[in-house]
Amino acid sequence: MSTRTDVTHFNCTLANRIATVSLNRPDRKNPLTFDSYAELRDWFRDLAYADDVDAVIFASNGGNFSSGGDVHDIIGPLTKMRMKELLNFTRMTGDLVKAMVNCGKPVIAAIDGICVGAGAIIAMASDLRIATPEAKCAFLFTRVGLAGCDMGACAILPRIIGQGRAAELLYTGRSMSADEGAAWGFYNQITPADTLDETAQNMATRIAAGPNFAHMMTKTMLAQEWSMSIEQAIEAEAQSQAICMQTGDFERAYRAFVAKEKPEFKGD
Secondary structure, eight states: OOOOOOSSSSSSEEEEETEEEOOOOOOGGGOOHHHHHHHHHHHHHTTTTTTOEEEEEEETTTTBBBBBOOOIIIIIHHHHHHHHHOOOOOHHHHHHHHHHHHHOEEEEEEEOOOEETHHHHHHSSSOOOOOTTTOEEEGGGGGTTTOOOTTTTTHHHHHOOHHHHHHHHHHHHOOOOOOHHHHTTTEEEOOOOOGHHOOOOHHHHHHHSSSSHHHHHHHHHHHHHHGGGHHHHHHHHHHHHHHHHHHHHHHHHHHHHHHHOOOOOOOO
């Protein structure tokens, strides 16, 4: 199966087995709409079955990552919905995070400027995060009278930056600076804005050159082991490694080591 790039509500390109996506409303700091939520969810779901992508970059556009749910296109209509419609919406937004977690491909968020609300959640749900010094990330749900427990934030964010730091951000809705994000482990790297895209591409290229079936197993275990005991996790990893030991990439790595060469992984 091939990855769809003929999308309508966000940008998508594919080159060298790296898919790059970004929201496409830079004039409004890239807010999400009902349509972009749904199309992103479906795209990431389909990505689990795509054989032409080894890594994904979720990029910024026009100096900003995302301003979250569009005030006029989403927030306003939500105030007029009944409970069943509201639950359908909140489940749909959560399904985007599930799709990102279960897509089987490492996702790198390249964050510049504004990264708030649902935009911060997308960054959080990514596997790796690179930011510019100008990046401002805020889980600002309390600012609009909602709980901080949105789209998995109370489960995922504490695992990245710790319970106390996550609690502060989720209660106050304040912005996390790039320096804080780096010190707390939210960002893997800080880079100037003019090198953000290149840095993300370099990281994606390095990952895509690796044993991609094994990367899929790593991503799967990172997600599944949250709910496992240590004993269950060790057994799950034993099974995962035994599966990976049957791949061609494992044998290629061995032969390359013996020959004192760099292995060329093929993802099988």
